[in-house]
Amino acid sequence: MTAVDELVARALDGDPRAVARLLSLVENGSAELREVAALLTPHAGGAFVVGITGAPGVGKSTTTSALVSAFRARDERVGVLAVDPSSPFTGGALLGDRVRMQEHATDAGVFIRSMATRGHLGGLSWATPQAVRVLDAAGCDIVLVETVGVGQSEVDVAALADTTVVLLAPGLGDGVQAAKAGILEVGDVFVVNKADREGADQVVRDLRATVRMTEHPPGAWRQPILTTVASRGEGLDEVVDAVEKHRSWSADSGEAGRRRVRRARDEIEAIALTGLRRRFAGLHGDARLDELAASVVAGEQDPYTAAEKIVAAMS
Amino acid sequence: MTAVDELVARALDGDPRAVARLLSLVENGSAELREVAALLTPHAGGAFVVGITGAPGVGKSTTTSALVSAFRARDERVGVLAVDPSSPFTGGALLGDRVRMQEHATDAGVFIRSMATRGHLGGLSWATPQAVRVLDAAGCDIVLVETVGVGQSEVDVAALADTTVVLLAPGLGDGVQAAKAGILEVGDVFVVNKADREGADQVVRDLRATVRMTEHPPGAWRQPILTTVASRGEGLDEVVDAVEKHRSWSADSGEAGRRRVRRARDEIEAIALTGLRRRFAGLHGDARLDELAASVVAGEQDPYTAAEKIVAAMS
Numbered sequence: 228m229t230a231v232d233e234l235v236a237r238a239l240d241g242d243p244r245a246v247a248r249l250l251s252l253v254e255n256g257s258a259e260l261r262e263v264a265a266l267l268t269p270h271a272g273g274a275f276v277v278g279i280t281g282a283p284g285v286g287k288s289t290t291t292s293a294l295v296s297a298f299r300a301r302d303e304r305v306g307v308l309a310v311d312p313s314s315p316f317t318g319g320a321l322l323g324d325r326v327r328m329q330e331h332a333t334d335a336g337v338f339i340r341s342m343a344t345r346g347h348l349g350g351l352s353w354a355t356p357q358a359v360r361v362l363d364a365a366g367c368d369i370v371l372v373e374t375v376g377v378g379q380s381e382v383d384v385a386a387l388a389d390t391t392v393v394l395l396a397p398g399l400g401d402g403v404q405a406a407k408a409g410i411l412e413v414g415d416v417f418v419v420n421k422a423d424r425e426g427a428d429q430v431v432r433d434l435r436a437t438v439r440m441t442e443h444p445p446g447a448w449r450q451p452i453l454t455t456v457a458s459r460g461e462g463l464d465e466v467v468d469a470v471e472k473h474r475s476w477s478a479d480s481g482e483a484g485r486r487r488v489r490r491a492r493d494e495i496e497a498i499a500l501t502g503l504r505r506r507f508a509g510l511h512g513d514a515r516l517d518e519l520a521a522s523v524v525a526g527e528q529d530p531y532t533a534a535e536k537i538v539a540a541m542s
Numbered sequence: 543m544t545a546v547d548e549l550v551a552r553a554l555d556g557d558p559r560a561v562a563r564l565l566s567l568v569e570n571g572s573a574e575l576r577e578v579a580a581l582l583t584p585h586a587g588g589a590f591v592v593g594i595t596g597a598p599g600v601g602k603s604t605t606t607s608a609l610v611s612a613f614r615a616r617d618e619r620v621g622v623l624a625v626d627p628s629s630p631f632t633g634g635a636l637l638g639d640r641v642r643m644q645e646h647a648t649d650a651g652v653f654i655r656s657m658a659t660r661g662h663l664g665g666l667s668w669a670t671p672q673a674v675r676v677l678d679a680a681g682c683d684i685v686l687v688e689t690v691g692v693g694q695s696e697v698d699v700a701a702l703a704d705t706t707v708v709l710l711a712p713g714l715g716d717g718v719q720a721a722k723a724g725i726l727e728v729g730d731v732f733v734v735n736k737a738d739r740e741g742a743d744q745v746v747r748d749l750r751a752t753v754r755m756t757e758h759p760p761g762a763w764r765q766p767i768l769t770t771v772a773s774r775g776e777g778l779d780e781v782v783d784a785v786e787k788h789r790s791w792s793a794d795s796g797e798a799g800r801r802r803v804r805r806a807r808d809e810i811e812a813i814a815l816t817g818l819r820r821r822f823a824g825l826h827g828d829a830r831l832d833e834l835a836a837s838v839v840a841g842e843q844d845p846y847t848a849a850e851k852i853v854a855a856m857s
Contacts (some may be wrong), residue, residue, distance in 0.1 A: 264844040272841060282597070356845075484839075491845060492835035498849035503818050506853075520807035524799075526587060529579040530671075530806060534813035538821075 231259050235266040238365045243338060246365045250340050253357045260357065267364040272487075274306070274363035277470055278388030279373045280413070285396040286420040289457040290466075291373045295337055297467040298369050306362030306370040307339040310355055338362060356387055356494040387490050389483060390473045392416045392466065395434070397426030414450055416469045422454035422462065448476055546574050550581040553680045558653060561680045565655050568672045575672060582679040587802075589621070589678035592785055593703030594688045595728070600711040601735040604772040605781075606688045610652055612782040613684050621677030621685040622654040625670055653677060671702055671809040702805050704798060705788045707731045707781065710749070712741030729765055731784045737769035737777065763791055 237245035252259055279291050291307060298305045342358060355372060362370045372388060393414030398421070417438075419430045434452045443449055451469045455462035477483035519533040552560035567574055594606050606622060613620050657673060670687060677685045687703060708729030713736070732753075734745050749767050758764055766784045770777035792798035834848040 261844070261846040264846050268838065268844040269841040272839065282599075487839045488832060488835045490835075491838040491848075492831055494845045495831065495834055495838065495848045495852070498845055499852045500815060500818070502849060502853045503815070516807055516810065517803060519810055520803045520805075523583065523806040523810065524587065524802045526584040529576070529583040530809045530813055531576040531579050533806075533810045534817060537810065537814045538817045 231262050232266065235263060235364075238267075238361065239270055241366045243335075246338055246361060247340070249361045250342070250358055253354055253361065254342050256354070264357065264360065267360050270364040271360045272363065274359070274367050274370045275474060276359055276363075276370045276372060276387065276389045278391040279371060279394065280391065281394030281396075285394040286457050287373050287394055290392075290394060290418065290420060290455065290463070291371055293455075293457050293460055293463040294371060294467060294470075296460075297463050299334065299336055301467075302336075303368040304336045304366055305338070306359075306365070306367035307337070307373065308355065308358050308362070308370065309339070309341045309373045338365070338367065356490060359387065386493055389477060389486060390415045390470050392418060392470065394418050394420050395430050396421040397424045397430050415448060415473045416466065417450055417452045418462075418466055419452065419454045420457050423456050427454065446480065448473060448480075448482070546577050547581065550578060550679075553582075553676065554585055556681045558650075561653055561676060562655070564676045565657070565673055568669055568676065569657050571669070579672065579675065582675050585679040586675045587678065589674070589682050589685045590789060591674055591678075591685045591687060591702065591704045593706040594686060594709065595706065596709030596711075600709040601772050602688050602709055605707075605709060605733065605735060605770065605778070606686055608770075608772050608775055608778040609686060609782060609785075611775075612778050614649065614651055616782075617651075618683040619651045619681055620653070621674075621680070621682035622652070622688065623670065623673050623677070623685065624654070624656045624688045653680070653682065671805060674702065701808055704792060704801060705730045705785050707733060707785065709733050709735050710745050711736040712739050712745050730763060730788045731781065732765055732767045733777075733781055734767065734769045735772050738771050742769065761795065763788060763795075763797070 234245050234248055238249050249263060251257075252263060257263075277294070279287055279294070281287055288309070291309070295305050295307060340358070342354065359370050359372065391413055393416070395417065396419065417434055419427055419434070421427065431452055431454060438450055438452065451472075453462060453465050453469060455466060457463065474483075477486070516537070519528075519536065522528050523530050523533055549560050549563055553564050564578060566572075567578060572578075592609070594602055594609070596602055603624070606624070610620050610622060655673070657669065674685050674687065706728055708731070710732065711734065732749055734742055734749070736742065746767055746769065753765055753767065766787075768777060768780050768784060770781060772778065789798075792801070831852070834843075834851065837843050838845050838848055
């Protein structure tokens with residue numbers, strides 16, 4: 228067997244060190260990923276993927292950790308991917324928030340990994356589905372994908388999750404209100420954490436008003452709005468119940484299948500674009516692209532003309 | 543003259559309605575953009591682009607508004623692009639925060655525009671440089687690009703700015719600390735806003751420690767760390783001074799030119815990739831991609847094999 232064959236075989240048996248090594252290959256964009264994906268694909272598809280997202284400071288790590296406990300209490304094997312798109316350059320994921328996960332560190336039924344997604348185009352959309360596939364094939368029943376931040380990463384996590392939990396919290400300033408518009412479109416379950424703090428009621432009321440204003444055709448999913456105090460473990464069973472309820476609804480309505488096809492489609496596109504990008508670089512080298520860029524800066528040609536030269540050369 | 547010709551001619555004269563219409567063409571990904579870019583490119587390159595970024599709640603809009611006043615006091619024409627990548631679905635940019643910009647709404651020397659960047663790959667990286675070019679060619683001396691959020695959008699705004707101002711504030715929870723690692727790589731000027739609040743000193747100390755730990759070769763730019771209370775206008779002149787100082791350093795060191803070439807390069811790549819994506823869709827249709835995606839979901843083939851079929855068909 229080749230090294231990758233063996234690694235995959237061990238990961239399929241649930242060996243945590245083999246899983247960790249495969250995740251490193253994903254994170255580093257290894258050339259062996261293609262082989263890894265080919266070997267894993269027939270064994271993947273069993274895991275239920277839950278996305279957890281929200282602005283910084285809402286208590287994502289605490290909530291994720293509590294959800295791990297809740298799913299473990301139901302005897303499910305749980306994988307956690309904490310994806311941090313805010314450190315594209317440094318590479319290493321930040322460990323500060325992960326401290327809260329320590330209680331699960333010695334539980335053989337839990338696999339936790341922090342990932343940084345480097346690179347520009349398609350960082351999260353490219354690496355995360357592959358990392359999910361590793362955990363899925365390794366036998367995780369649930370994969371929790373936690374993303375820091377608002378904005379594009381939120382949309383990306385929703386695109387790859389079966390169920391997306393959006394966290395909010397009171398007292399985070401009006402930026403959070405602004406973020407809601409985007410959040411509402413991606414959330415299947417809303418959780419207002421730090422519900423014991425002043426202003427929590429207002430956040431709940433605002434959310435309710437907005438959910439009411441959203442169109443819900445007959446049979447559509449109505450996003451529940453739950454409250455938690457994750458630091459004290461309060462309200463988390465209800466979150467798990469809501470996630471399970473969304474899971475059943477998705478299966479019955481066919482939404483689950485549609486999301487998975489969309490997820491695979493996004494992944495195929497991301498991989499194809501990466502391949503095409505590499506081909507540009509191979510055909511022209513970085514110097515040629517810099518030359519074109521310099522001529523655009525000088526006002527000699529517009530960027531469309533420059534782009535067309537690249538595209539034409541690839542046909 | 544064609545309609546676009548005329549629109550561009552009016553925008554070059556600084557007609558705000560023509561500028562607004564061109565920005566709408568950019569936002570909507572109009573087919574006429576190519577012509578617009580060709581007509582604008584020879585007139586662009588004069589504007590100095592300042593990126594303003596930071597987590598939700600740090601006071602970006604208040605700071606941007608105050609910077610507009612400060613630059614106006616120096617008699618510069620100012621364009622503001624408030625880019626909101628968190629609403630990819632809703633389309634419309636959020637106006638809540640923009641209220642603070644009202645004081646500038648009647649100033650003919652200021653052009654303000656909120657933009658939503660829809661779409662998945664390359665949203666911000668594709669539309670923003672084009673929008674900057676419109677404001678640049680229309681005679682803005684300064685273009686302020688404000689982005690909500692942390693994560694990828696931060697990196698994107700830094701890639702297109704001549705100078706990037708990163709805002710922080712105390713009391714936003716440990717998520718902000720986590721975001722710093724990414725922030726440090728992209729900031730040219732750090733501003734701790736809400737400096738009258740508890741915890742501001744600690745944020746400044748943390749930043750100082752981290753800047754100290756970063757390698758600075760001889761002649762490199764050392765990021766200043768400033769404090770402001772933007773809501774009361776305190777400290778903003780110092781921010782403008784720091785931005786101007788970075789501008790001079792960039793010009794002298796050649797960094798300004800390098801950044802502009804990189805910016806053009808990113809834009810050319812983004813346009814080329816958009817063209818390639820369209821070609822896939824044209825060649826295979828969405829149905830073919832869905833078929834491939836469904837076979838990946840079924841475990842019949844891995845996503846690399848599927849992606850290869852697409853790439854191969856394009857050669």
